Every structure is written in structure tokens, then in C-alpha cells.
Amino acid sequence: MHLTRGERKVIWCFALILLGYIPPVLSLVNRVEPIILGLPFLLFYSLVMVLFTSCLMGYAYKVRAREDGDEE
Secondary structure (H helix, E strand, C coil): CCCCHHHHHHHHHHHHHHHHHCHHHHHHHCCCCCEECCEEHHHHHHHHHHHHHHHHHHHHHHHHHHHHCCCC
């Protein structure tokens, strides 16, 4: 099976997203201290990961749309 360049980019995006949510990473950030922007670190990390995931999913959508010729 031969993957196109766009498909490889999409797979890397999903891999980066999954790396942020695996249990060893979550256990490292499961701390009350430090407080960042008034939030415990785990809550701040979760917020950042939601934003990061949204950006990567948008990028993956654009890559696939461009590859499929469905660009808006």
C-alpha cells in the first residue's frame, strides 16, 4: 500500500494528537502545582491539548481536501 504525501501528513497529525493523551504523559502532568493562568496544570494541559487537537484536525482536513480536489 502506497500512501500519498498528504496521507502521511494526516497520519503524523493523528499520531501527535494521540501522543498527548497516552496514560504516561497524563500521569506526568497530573499535578495541582504549578498554577498557570489560575488553572491547575492538568486543567491547563487539557485546554492546550483541545486547542492543539483542533488546529491539527483543521490542518489534516485542509491537506485531505487539497489532495482530493475539494478545496473551498
